[in-house]
Amino acid sequence: MASTWSPSVVSVVGPVGLFLILLARGCATEEPPRFIKEPKDQIGVSGGVASFVCQATGDPKPRVTWNKKGKKVNSQRFETIDFDESSGAVLRIQPLRTPRDENVYECVAQNSVGEITVHAKLTVLREDQLPPGFPNIDMGPQLKVVERTRTATMLCAASGNPDPEITWFKDFLPVDPSASNGRIKQLRSGALQIESSEETDQGKYECVATNSAGVRYSSPANLYVRGRELRQAEAGTHCPTLSHPWAHGLPAPLSCADPSRKALTPSTGSLE
Structure with missing residues (x-):
C-alpha cells in the first residue's frame, strides 16, 4: 500500500526532507539469503581432514550454520570456523572416521527475510580402499x-x-x-x-x-x-623479554635457549 502524506507532515519536514525519507525507504530493500560459495561433495581418507566451505549474502547479512541430519553438528572432531561476520562458515572434520562420518551435511543461511539450505556429501575411505x-x-x-x-x-x-x-x-x-x-x-x-x-x-x-x-x-x-627489531635483539647480548612475541607462543630464538647455537634464518627457518 502506498504511503499517504498530509499537508501538515510536508510542512514539518519540508519537500527536501520528504524526498530524503522516501529515498531512504527505497534504499532499505531487504533481500533473502543467497549462496555465493557452496560446499562440494568430498571423498576423504580415514584419519585425514575434510573441510566444507559455505558463504551467503543478503540484507540483513545472513548467518550461516552447519547441520547434520537436521541438528547442529556437535562433536570434538567437528569444528565450525566463522568468517565474514558469520555470513560464512567452514565445517572442518578431523580426524575422519569411517563409516561414522559418512553423511550428508547441511549448510543453512538465515536472515529475517528467509532461509535457504544447501547439501554436501562426505565419503570416507580407508587407505586400502583408495x-x-x-x-x-x-x-x-x-x-x-x-x-x-x-x-x-x-x-x-x-x-x-x-x-x-x-x-x-x-x-x-x-x-x-x-x-x-x-x-x-x-x-x-x-x-x-x-x-x-x-x-x-x-x-x-x-x-x-x-x-x-x-x-x-x-x-x-x-x-x-617477526620484526627487524627482534633480529637485532638476537644479535645482541640480551634475549627478548616478555614484550616480544616469543613470549606469546612463538619459539624462542635458539641463541637465547643455548648461546652455543645460532638463530633461525628468517627466510628459511633452517639453522644458520
Missing part, C-alpha cells in the same frame, strides 16, 4: 620464519590422476590470493608465495590436493613473521 589416482602430498609445507616485509614461500607438491588441483588453508580458513591485491600468489608449482610479509600472515598453513578421486591434506606448518 582408488588409483587418489591424490598424494609429495611435499608439504615446512616451518618457516620470515622477517617482516620479506617474501615467504610455502612449498607444496602433489600427485594423482588426474593431476590434482592445489589450494591452501590458513588457520582452517581458505586462502584467497585474489583478495590480496597481488601480494599473495599461488605459483604454478602449487607453492604459496607471500610478498611483503605482514604479521597478519602469521599462522598455520595447509595445502590441499583435490581431484575427481578424492581430497588429501598436507600436515600443517607454521609461518612466523
Whole structure:
C-alpha cells in the first residue's frame, strides 16, 4: 500500500526532507539469503581432514550454520570456523572416521527475510580402499620464519590422476590470493608465495590436493613473521623479554635457549 502524506507532515519536514525519507525507504530493500560459495561433495581418507566451505549474502547479512541430519553438528572432531561476520562458515572434520562420518551435511543461511539450505556429501575411505589416482602430498609445507616485509614461500607438491588441483588453508580458513591485491600468489608449482610479509600472515598453513578421486591434506606448518627489531635483539647480548612475541607462543630464538647455537634464518627457518 502506498504511503499517504498530509499537508501538515510536508510542512514539518519540508519537500527536501520528504524526498530524503522516501529515498531512504527505497534504499532499505531487504533481500533473502543467497549462496555465493557452496560446499562440494568430498571423498576423504580415514584419519585425514575434510573441510566444507559455505558463504551467503543478503540484507540483513545472513548467518550461516552447519547441520547434520537436521541438528547442529556437535562433536570434538567437528569444528565450525566463522568468517565474514558469520555470513560464512567452514565445517572442518578431523580426524575422519569411517563409516561414522559418512553423511550428508547441511549448510543453512538465515536472515529475517528467509532461509535457504544447501547439501554436501562426505565419503570416507580407508587407505586400502583408495582408488588409483587418489591424490598424494609429495611435499608439504615446512616451518618457516620470515622477517617482516620479506617474501615467504610455502612449498607444496602433489600427485594423482588426474593431476590434482592445489589450494591452501590458513588457520582452517581458505586462502584467497585474489583478495590480496597481488601480494599473495599461488605459483604454478602449487607453492604459496607471500610478498611483503605482514604479521597478519602469521599462522598455520595447509595445502590441499583435490581431484575427481578424492581430497588429501598436507600436515600443517607454521609461518612466523617477526620484526627487524627482534633480529637485532638476537644479535645482541640480551634475549627478548616478555614484550616480544616469543613470549606469546612463538619459539624462542635458539641463541637465547643455548648461546652455543645460532638463530633461525628468517627466510628459511633452517639453522644458520
